[in-house]
Amino acid sequence: MSITTSGPVGQRVRLRRVEPADRRTLMRFDRESSDTHYPKFDGYRHWGAHRAHHGDSGDDIQLAIETLLDRTLVGSLSASQAEPGSGRFGYGIGIGPQHRRRGYADDAITALLAFMFGRLRYRKCEVGIYDGNAASLALHGKLGFREEGRLRDPEFLCGGAQCLVLMGITATEFAARSPINHLRRAPRGRR
Template sequence: MTGLAPDLSVTTERLTLRPFAPSDADRIRAVIAARHAFLPPGAPGHPSGISQWLAHGVHELHRSGQGVHLAMDAEGLVVGAISLFKTLWGAGTAEVGYGVHPMHRGRGYAPEAVRGLVRRLFESTTLRRIELRANLDNTASLRVAEKAGFVREGVLRAAALEDDGPHDVVVFGLLRTDLS
């Protein structure tokens, strides 16, 4: 299999990683109103865009065959998001990214989600390598990568441009053979 199943869903010990759905509208509305930044790129900045985003926008990455955005669902509550992107099926490579709602950080949801998604991808696709990139000054994200079993491979100097300027980025990698 070279692509992702249209109904990709992953169950871990405490989470269900699943496609975002119209039923998530109230939760997404609350997230946007509180200005919490953990939703995938392209998420609406105003409540008026929620319906369109949940019906189409958040699923465009999957429709294009380049990855997927999934909700991290803990007992019916969206506590975060995880994405697979920059997927090159011919090369067998992709990148994973994640975000957790501020009220749910520090509970181990991100490493659990990353481990679960990566394991499923290596079992059900032709991917052979998955990267994870984190700003060097983002200690929590660096710990997520390490807890999820990724190997630190190097630092890209000034590779990320944020609102406060350039940041160094740590590149982590995980190979299919690392899970053996």
């Protein structure tokens, strides 16, 4: 998949290619997040985006999330496991600790879904979230994702057992909740 420097745009954020200059900030987000009780491999931390010099593989992409207001880098997102033949994809998202609870994740996910469903014609998005991550489970529920199952063999992470909650949303469900016109082009003169 080809994303230009300026990609999908939401109401608050723009998704764009990760640039080498973003690495320092993304690595800082990782360090600052390491004291949380979720392990590095819970969903997506910013590690995938650090590979800005690597090309995207098929429809798997790493994107930076920056604010529209002042172009501040607030996180990163990775669309992965994209299978054009089956019409399915997944993603992981990481927002820097100081930028959380401001609606950036919600807006970035909505922009990604609009792009993947509207422009690339994928039919379903599937994600896995640890059951102890109440904020992410609530966010995905708000966005229209439905719980589709739980992995029965729990992981022992950070001193306790956690199951992986599998959630999904179809293009039809997304369109009914959030018309695809959420995807708009970046303002002229800004990349």
